Structures are given as structure tokens and as C-alpha cells.
Amino acid sequence: MISVSNVSMRYGSKILFEDVSTTFIAGRRYGLTGPNGAGKSTFMKVLTGEHEPQKGNVVRPKKLGVLSQDQYAFDAYRVIDTVIMGNKPLWAAMEEREALYNKPDLTDNDGIRLGELEGIVGEENGYEAESDAAILLQGLDIPDEVHERKMSELQGGQKVRVLLAQALFGDPQALLLDEPTNSLDLDSIHWLQDFLQRYNGTLITISHDRHFLNNVCTHIADIDYQTIITYNGGYDDMVLQKTSVRTRIEGQNEEREKKIAQLNDFIARFSAGTRSSQVNSRKKEVERLATTELARSNIQRPFIRFDQMRPSGKHVLEIEAVTKNYDGKEVFAPFSSSLTRGDKVVLIGRNGTGKTTLVKSLLSGVDDVQDNDFERTSGVVKWGHEAQIGYFAQDHTAAIRKGTTVSEWLHGYDPKKTVEEIRGILGQMLFRGEEGTKKTEALSGGESARLLFCKLMLQKPNILILDEPTNHLDLESINALNQAIQKYEGTVLLVTHDQDLIEEVGTRVWHFEHNKIVDHKGPFEEYQQQLAMTAK
Numbered sequence: 001m002i003s004v005s006n007v008s009m010r011y012g013s014k015i016l017f018e019d020v021s022t023t024f025i026a027g028r029r030y031g032l033t034g035p036n037g038a039g040k041s042t043f044m045k046v047l048t049g050e051h052e053p054q055k056g057n058v059v060r061p062k063k064l065g066v067l068s069q070d071q072y073a074f075d076a077y078r079v080i081d082t083v084i085m086g087n088k089p090l091w092a093a094m095e096e097r098e099a100l101y102n103k104p105d106l107t108d109n110d111g112i113r114l115g116e117l118e119g120i121v122g123e124e125n126g127y128e129a130e131s132d133a134a135i136l137l138q139g140l141d142i143p144d145e146v147h148e149r150k151m152s153e154l155q156g157g158q159k160v161r162v163l164l165a166q167a168l169f170g171d172p173q174a175l176l177l178d179e180p181t182n183s184l185d186l187d188s189i190h191w192l193q194d195f196l197q198r199y200n201g202t203l204i205t206i207s208h209d210r211h212f213l214n215n216v217c218t219h220i221a222d223i224d225y226q227t228i229i230t231y232n233g234g235y236d237d238m239v240l241q242k243t244s245v246r247t248r249i250e251g252q253n254e255e256r257e258k259k260i261a262q263l264n265d266f267i268a269r270f271s272a273g274t275r276s277s278q279v280n281s282r283k284k285e286v287e288r289l290a291t292t293e294l295a296r297s298n299i300q301r302p303f304i305r306f307d308q309m310r311p312s313g314k315h316v317l318e319i320e321a322v323t324k325n326y327d328g329k330e331v332f333a334p335f336s337s338s339l340t341r342g343d344k345v346v347l348i349g350r351n352g353t354g355k356t357t358l359v360k361s362l363l364s365g366v367d368d369v370q371d372n373d374f375e376r377t378s379g380v381v382k383w384g385h386e387a388q389i390g391y392f393a394q395d396h397t398a399a400i401r402k403g404t405t406v407s408e409w410l411h412g413y414d415p416k417k418t419v420e421e422i423r424g425i426l427g428q429m430l431f432r433g434e435e436g437t438k439k440t441e442a443l444s445g446g447e448s449a450r451l452l453f454c455k456l457m458l459q460k461p462n463i464l465i466l467d468e469p470t471n472h473l474d475l476e477s478i479n480a481l482n483q484a485i486q487k488y489e490g491t492v493l494l495v496t497h498d499q500d501l502i503e504e505v506g507t508r509v510w511h512f513e514h515n516k517i518v519d520h521k522g523p524f525e526e527y528q529q530q531l532a533m534t535a536k
Contacts, residue, residue, distance in 0.1 A: 001026050002047060002174055002202055007056035009042055015226045016042055020056070022221065022228055026173070029196060029203040031213040031235060034223035035300055036446050036474045040206045043223065044178050047204065061202075063087075065172030067180055071159045075152035079142065079162055082151055083133035087170025090124035093117045124170065136165040139191045140184070141350060157183035157351055168195065174202040181209045182471065185350040186497045208475050210235050211499040235475070260286055301476050303428040304453055304484035306390075309460040313385030314341050316463060316491045317362070322379030324357050331357050334379060335517045337510075341462075344485065344492040346502045346524060349512030355495045356394055358510075358517070359467055362493075363391065390461030394468045394495070397448050400440050406451060407436040414458050429454050445472030453481070462490040470498050 002024040009016045016039030024030055034040050045051040047058060048066045065086060068074075074082040085091045097117040100110050121127065134147060140161040151159060160183040167177060175196075181189050189212060196203055196216050204221070207213055213220070214234035221230045222238060229245060231238040263282045271279050321334035331354040339345065347355045361376035363369050366383070369391050383389075393399055401409060411422050426436050429450040443451065449472045456464065464485070470478045478498065485492055485505045496502060502524045509520040509527045520527040 001059075001061070002204070003059040004047070005056050005058075007046060007053040007058065009039060009046065009051075009054055017223060017228055018226050020228050022230060024174075024202050024204055024221075026202050027200060029199070029216055029218045030205070030230070031217040031220045031238075032204055032206045032223070033213070033220055033235065033238070033475065035476055036444075038223045040223060041178055043228070044176055044204070044206060048176050061173035063089075063170070063173045065167040065170070065175040065177075067167040067177045068163045069178065071156060071163070074163075075150065077151055078147070079137065079149055079151060079154070080130055080133050080147045082162055083136060083165045083169050084129050086166035086168070086172070087124055087129075089120060090126050090129065090170060093120040093124070094126060094129075097121065133165065133169055136168055137162065139188075139195065140165055141188050160184075161188065164192070172201060175199065175204070177203070177205040177207075179206055179208070181207055181212055181497070183351070184497065186348055186499065186502075187350055189497060189499070208470065208473060208478060209498055209500075210475060210478065300430050302430050302450065302453075302480045304457070304477075304480045305428075306456060306464060306484050306488040306490070307460045308462040308490050309388065310386060310462065311489070312341055312387050312462040312491065315339075315384045316341055316343070316387060317384060318380075318382040319362070320380040320382075322358070322361050322381060323377050324354070324361050325377040330377075330515065332512065333516050335519075336379075337519045339491055341491055342489065343508055344506055345494065345508045345510055346506035347493065347495045347510045347512065348497075348502060348524075353512035353515075354517075355512055356467055358512075359465060359493065359495060363389070363465070387463055388459075388461040389463045389465060390456040390459055392449075392452055392456065392464075392466040392469045394471070396452055397443075397445070400443065400448055400451060402441040404440055405436065406431055406438050406440060406443070409440050410451065410454055410458060413455055417458070425454050425457055428457070446474065446477070449473055450477065463492075464488065464490060465493045467495045468497075469494075470496060470501065 004020055004022050004024075007020045008018045010018070032040050032044065042051065046053050047060065048064060049058070049060065074085070077085070081091075084094070097114060100106065100114055100117070103110065106114075125132065134144065137147060138144070142158060142161055142165070146154070146158070151162065154162065164177070164180055164184075167175060167180075180192060184192065189209070193212065193215050196205075203216075205213075205216070214236055217234050219230055219232055220235060220238035221228050222242065224242075229242075231241045233241075263286045266282050267279050267286070315338070317339040319335060319337045321336055323334045324331045335358065347358070349355055360374040361379070362381050364374050364376050364381070366389060369389060404412075407419075407422055407426065410426065411417065411419075423436060426432075431438075431447075431450070431454070438447075440451075449469065466485075469481060473481065478501075482501055482504060485494070485501075492505070494501065494505060506524050508522065509518075509524055511518040511520065511527070520530070
């Protein structure tokens, strides 16, 4: 159990949450939600003890499992050791035990201490530590041959999965996971869901994956109105319940503002007359009502709409025996397929199976596209008549030129647009007022993603190629993107591990597995049924 009493956090004049008191109960799994900037990660750091609250206190269990955000902190250690470090008492006992055994001569006190340490190792299941850690790593798609390597040898996505295994290791009494599905493929996400559903302690997780929250969480703790309100059920259940809460709170705010307006009107009309006592009374009432800033919802909903300047031809793309080799090794077998106008293809498969490589191979040589210097090894790609491509790269920050402002950068893609039209598009993606003058090098990952959506809305392509577009988006933005792609009348290639997007957007599946690409001409649910029938 984790108990929070009268906790407040603010930055300057911005209140994130104030006088929050709540309890996170063992056996329950909580999703911590709220838009970007609401204070989710700050609150999580208060719960872990990384940040002290400006007011109030937190009571937490001794054994916490925390997902580390520092990918480089364990570079000097073996992968298997990094996982075992998740059980701090066990790791400390193992290190001290090894140091004693390395001494040339042991004293009687050393012998007594070794006995004590062996007791700790036994109590913490230390004799099975390496096998238990290996099971966690295998579930997260870290193969056995990697377990003995140093963390410094791993790629970023692999490091994240090792750190997730570290948080899960040692049967912690509470798990605090900030974005645990980042860099996980769909199979790893399913494994993690199953693991967490069996977990008996207190789970608190931040995630922008709606499907994950719905499948894992028994409760949602939502940061809004400068407080935290806990709802029963998953994310979709919370949205339904929150509607009535929002109506009540905003109704109270509206009544309060209306009362202040009526009092000010009375004061303005009679301040120079004979009703001075009544005027003074109303002034005091206005002061009382206005002393506390109105708590307003911090949810902001972007508006995404993808239009086409003009439709493409019926035959959008022909792929003939395309493949790519790295260091003489084939990423995937030669792949052939064709797309017609309106196809919405979801590219799925484990990390490292070649999804982004195929996307770049299809775009090889296409003008005005990031990564157009990429060369496929073999095969032919023919884009159809009037094909106009809008591309959202996985490494999308490189696509935004530094040394300019948000507004200037976007205006460069259509100088004929008026300043007001550019501001309108930016406003749809929550760049309002002075935010249009923000320097591009100062953009966060989420802001960069939203700016690229502005570009796509401005260009109006008839083909969208989106490689992991949800990585830095909050739930409101992901939901807006989901709806926009569903309504889009053009052709879509979408690389994603977001199961809601896969199920609700895709009309066709390209599945990357065992060095091959399976082209299923139907939605994901139908493909799953086909796989299930084949497995019987």
C-alpha cells in the first residue's frame, strides 16, 4: 500500500496538484493519467521518493520496483546483474559476500558475517536469482546470448526492456512504472499485460496506450482540476465517469463566475450612490469568491484532420521482390505486394524484424522525403499516378530544421498561406498564442510530433506513411490521431504497437516474422483468427 497525505506540487504560478490525499491499495492496479504537462511523471517521482513533495508526505513500502529512466546508469554491468539489482537487499548481500570471499584470509567475524549474508540471499531467493532474471528477460524478448553482455553493448530499446525486467524482479510490494510499453513490440506488451494481471502488490503505471490501460488497470487515478480523482475500472470506464464529474465541477465554476459578474454589476451601478454598506458587503463577497483560483480542467484536445489535395490513382504502389541487407545479412526475404487507393496497412511484428527498414526501402529515391538517401539492396518499387506522400519518420525530430520558429518552419511548406491560416493549423494542434514563436530546437518530443502533424495537414497528401507516430503523444492526441486516420480517404502505411490503432484503423496487415513478411488482405482481428485456426 502507498499512502499520500496533503501533497502539493507547483512550478512557479502553475499548480500541478494541491492538497492531494489518496491511498493506493495492494491488489489494485492503477493507471495514472492526464495530458502532457499535467504532472504525471512529477507525481510518480514523489511516490518513488526521487522528489520530495513541497507539502505533505508519502508512506511507501520498503520494497519498491521502479522503472529507471536512466538508460546509461548500468552500462558497466552485465545484463543479468542489472536485472538482479532490482532487488536491492539481495544485490547488496551478494556484492558484500563476493568481496569477503575474495579476501585472502577470512577472520572469525568475516565467517559470521558470511553466514548472515547467506541467510539474506536465501530469504531473497538469491540462489534462483539468475534463472528468475533470465525468465523475465526472455519474456521481454531479450535472448539468452545477450544476458552475459554488458549493458553498454545494447541498443536503446533493449536497455529499456532490461530496466523493465529490473523493476519487475524480486517480487516487490509495489510497482511504479512510467511508460513501461515504450520501445516494446506487441508480443512483449502482451507478455507484460499477463505478468501485471497476475501481480498481487500495488501497481501504479503511466501509459499512453489505451488498450494496455484497459486490459491491466482496475482503477484510474486521473490528474486534473489540480487534484487526483480515482475512478473504478480501466481508461474507457474513467472517461465515461469523468464526464459527470467534469459537468459538476465546470458547472460550479460557471455559477461562481456568474455570481461574481452579478456582484460587480451591482458595485458598478451603486458605488457612487447611497447604498455604500451594500456595495461594501458585495465587494467583500467578490473578494471571498475570487481568493481561490478556479480549478479548471487541464485537458486539451487537438483536432487532427487529414485531407487530400487530390486523390491518387487507383493503383497506388507496386512492390517487386524488395529486400535489404546489412553486412551481408538479409533483414527480410524478398517481398512483393501491391496497394490500391484507400488501403490502410498496419505493419506489425517484434522489434528488429525490419518494419522501419521496409518503409525506408519503399521511400528510397523519393524526392522531398526524409531518409531519401537510404538504398534498398534489391527489388523494384513503383509509386502510382499522382502519388503524393506524407511521411512521419520514427526519428522525427531530425525532420524539423533547427534555428527557426514553429510558425516559420511550418509556413515554409506553403508560403502562399496567410499568417492567420498557419496560426489556425497550429492552434488545432495546441500551439496557441505565443507558442507559435517557440524555437524549434526547444520542442519536446510530443510538440515535435504535433508539429509534424501540422505539416501533414498543410500538405494534404494522398498517401500517409506513419512510423511509430504515437511514441510521444498523450492519450488525447492518440485518440484524435486514431479518429483522423479512420476518416482519411487516402492510403495509409502505419507502423505501430498500439493495439487500438491496429484493430480500429487497419484494413490490411503486413506481419514481420521469421525473416518473412506475411501480407494478409484483411483486418487484424481476422488475421488473429486465421493464426489461431492454423495453430490448432
